[in-house]
Ligand SMILES: Nc1ncnc2c1ncn2[C@@H]1O[C@H](COP(=O)(O)OP(=O)(O)OP(=O)(O)O)[C@@H](O)[C@H]1O
């Protein structure tokens with residue numbers, strides 16, 4: 059196990075280490091903000107009307123309808139956190155570390171502090187500068203809360219570097235649903251977001267994590283996510299990005315160590331303007347009978363570039379993996395680069411992939427115009443159809459809600 | 472006149488497919504278009520519909536007195552032209568139900584209206600089917616029934632059917648024919664019929680259930696002969712298309 063000293067030591071060494079993929083960002087160009095720069099709020103409904111609207115677009119309901127709790131981080135400040143559920147604990151990470159001596163054992167275990175400079179800087183802020191931002195969510199053993207916890211990372215000030223370290227634990231045989239939205243305020247043109255998230259699924263646990271991004275056009279985004287799965291646990295990740303961003307690079311990784319553990323990653327990306335989107339999902343199948351599925355749909359508009367990655371590694375016999383990566387290139391100046399990787403280092407496993415990238419079939423457009431749609435309406439219907447996918451594993455209410463979130467974000471396209 | 476085609480010549484992908492077509496269809500009339508494979512029947516349909524790949528080199532298409540030769544497909548459809556396709560493409564993520572709502576002018580957020588639900592049931596489509604992606608993995612018969620259902624949602628004034636009966640079993644041909652008759656106002660007295668239709672059929676089986684007023688044989692991009700549907704079909708069955716055209720020439 060990493061102790062604090064080792065975290066600092068490793069992070070120190072890696073603080074200028076470029077990420078393995080994605081454009082390099084000069085972190086020094088962004089401003090660090092204090093963790094108390096924004097005042098705490100008493101009620102999530104106290105945020106401005108404008109902010110409420112911004113939050114709603116990424117699935118965060120200030121009315122907290124059908125939510126079991128809410129967490130809000132503005133820049134570096136944890137301004138609100140409250141859970142109404144008996145089954146789920148929600149607080150900022152700092153409070154959790156104070157409350158439970160064992161929380162530190164979950165820090166930097168599935169995301170390494172020296173992975174790259176983004177994780178390193180986040181670790182240094184936390185350990186050296188004592189700026190602990192981010193949330194802690196824990197579902198208690200044997201509980202099942204059907205309403206999701208909503209968490210939001212909001213960038214309110216121009217040019218800040220926002221870091222967050224989130225710890226999510228689903229105790230044995232519990233079920234936990236999270237919706238997380240990331241957004242930027244109106245006055246923000248450029249900023250850097252680094253979010254480190256570590257998930258732990260104890261035996262028999264299930265987590266669904268649905269993330270909607272809506273950044274400003276000049277925001278750089280570097281989430282770093284690791285997921286540890288114990289026996290018979292299930293992790294479902296839904297990711298939706300349909301608005302412009304300067305660049306985003308993320309490659310969440312699930313460690314399916316437990317037997318019969320299962321990870322599902324579904325993502326919908328629509329590249330707008332000159333966004334550079336580099337999103338992948340990785341699962342390392344290490345547990346007997348473990349399985350993973352990666353499904354992505356990407357459309358590129360304008361001059362956007364999308365790198366759609368997937369990596370499944372079967373490391374022991376009797377595991378199963380499927381990777382599916384479909385892309386639609388909508389503009390001549392845009393680009394989709396699908397990179398599906400399968401790796402098998404044991405016999406008797408089942409791994410497959412399916413990748414298809416192309417333009418919209420004109421026949422489909424003509425067919426719809428012959429039903430009275432204009433070419434634009436036809437294109438939009440085809441694109442929406444292409445991006446819609448069955449969202450499995452969510453309770454009905456949440457599935458409908460997620461579909462509404464997808465629709466809402468597609469409306470803005 | 473509902474539809475009037477004059478001196479029409481059409482090129483597809485650089486190939487002259489239709490040479491010199493003249494065809495007039497009045498309100499209330501249904502015509503049948505016959506002809507061998509590759510004669511240009513579907514091409515004529517898609518040209519009337521205004522698909523961009525079908526280049527009109529000469530001639531004009533007049534619909535309800537308006538020259539529509541240069542209108543887009545969408546505009547033609549809005550003016551009342553509809554078609555059921557021979558081989559429609561599948562569209563992932565677009566459900567039959569959502570298309571029906573669009574075609575019948577309903578709010579997508581609301582449940583399908585009763586009229587469409589009843590019609591779907593008549594065409595033997597259950598709710599599960601209505602939620603399927605349009606044409607994706609449909610059987611031959613399902614494709615045809617779904618095309619007719621969509622026309623029922625649209626209720627066009629002039630309807631073209633491209634082989635609505637091919638690949639359909641006898642029982643389902645009768646079912647489809649019933650809906651075709653509704654679409655074409657066949658239950659109304661001839662004088663009250665407003666709708667017009669043009670029907671492609673190879674086997675002519677559907678004509679046992681749908682009355683047609685006139686038949687045309689299209690050969691090598693031209694209308695080689697026209698006349699009473701029963702007589703022409705009889706001749707084609709006996710003499711083949713060539714023979715039938717020959718005998719039309721000498722008479
Ligand atoms: N998009 C296209 N590209 C190239 N050639 C085409 C295209 N569409 C039609 N053609 C050609 O035009 C000719 C007429 O085709 P069309 O589909 O109109 O025939 P058809 O009478 O409907 O035949 P069938 O009875 O087999 O349906 C054929 O030689 C066909 O290959």
Ligand SMILES: [Mg+2]
Nearest residue numbers: 512513514557
């Ligand atoms: Mg044809």
